[in-house]
Amino acid sequence: xxxxxxxxxxxxxxxxxxxxxxxxxxxxxxxxxxxxxxxxxxxxxxxxxxxxxxxxxxxxxxxxxxxxxxxxxxxxxxxxxxxxxxxxxxxxxxxxxxxxxxxxxxxxxxxxxxxxxxxxxxxxxxxxxxxxxxxxxxxxxxxxxxxxxxxxxxxxxxxxxxxxxxxxxxxxxxxxxxxxxx
Numbered sequence: 353x354x355x356x357x358x359x360x361x362x363x364x365x366x367x368x369x370x371x372x373x374x375x376x377x378x379x380x381x382x383x384x385x386x387x388x389x390x391x392x393x394x395x396x397x398x399x400x401x402x403x404x405x406x407x408x409x410x411x412x413x414x415x416x417x418x419x420x421x422x423x424x425x426x427x428x429x430x431x432x433x434x435x436x437x438x439x440x441x442x443x444x445x446x447x448x449x450x451x452x453x454x455x456x457x458x459x460x461x462x463x464x465x466x467x468x469x470x471x472x473x474x475x476x477x478x479x480x481x482x483x484x485x486x487x488x489x490x491x492x493x494x495x496x497x498x499x500x501x502x503x504x505x506x507x508x509x510x511x512x513x514x515x516x517x518x519x520x521x522x523x524x525x526x527x528x529x530x531x532x533x534x
Contacts, residue, residue, distance in 0.1 A: 425491045427484065427526065429477070431498040431510055435462030436477050440484070472506055474513040481514055481525045494526040497533070 430437040464476045485491070494514055498507050517523045 425484075425488045425493075426495075427488075427491065427493065428495040428497065428532070429510065429514060431472070431496070431502050431506060432462065433499065433501075435465040435472065436510070438463040438477075438480060438484075472509065474509050475518075477510065478513045478517055478525075482517060485525045492524075492526055493528040493530065495530045495532045497531070 425440045427438070427440045430439070464473055464480055467473050496507070496511060496514065498510075511529055514526050514529065516525055516527075
């Protein structure tokens with residue numbers, strides 16, 4: 353009795369040959385993504401990048417404490433369809449009366465209303481920020497909030513008006529801007 357191999361046993365199995373995975377296309381895609389990200393990061397340096405802080409949840413650590421006699425301002429500027437509402441330490445500043453005194457903003461009127469043509473009055477906002485900065489010279493924080501339908505350009509123009517004065521002699525007003533959700 354002779355022993356014969358079957359033809360199934362002598363043929364190599366196809367599953368043994370398929371053991372490798374070709375990762376060359378994956379590496380090509382990854383290299384292209386890395387190059388794209390590097391080039392786009394250098395391109396962003398050309399545009400003006402804003403320094404904006406995220407809101408912090410929680411108080412300062414135990415070792416940090418301010419021992420100043422001046423109360424905290426907690427300044428906030430809210431952008432609405434009517435104009436700018438400026439609030440600080442729990443009170444909203446109202447519009448100025450003809451005698452030059454600020455009224456409480458309880459009537460729903462903004463502190464700095466829009467101009468007659470419907471644009472936001474950033475020059476008046478900067479003037480109001482200069483007044484507040486002279487009253488609180490050590491304060492640098494401000495919270496900026498906007499209604500949902502306010503344009504991005506208006507938000508950026510507002511932040512520029514809050515941060516520094518315009519003109520030839522630029523002065524820093526409130527450089528630490530935090531965005532708030534409304």
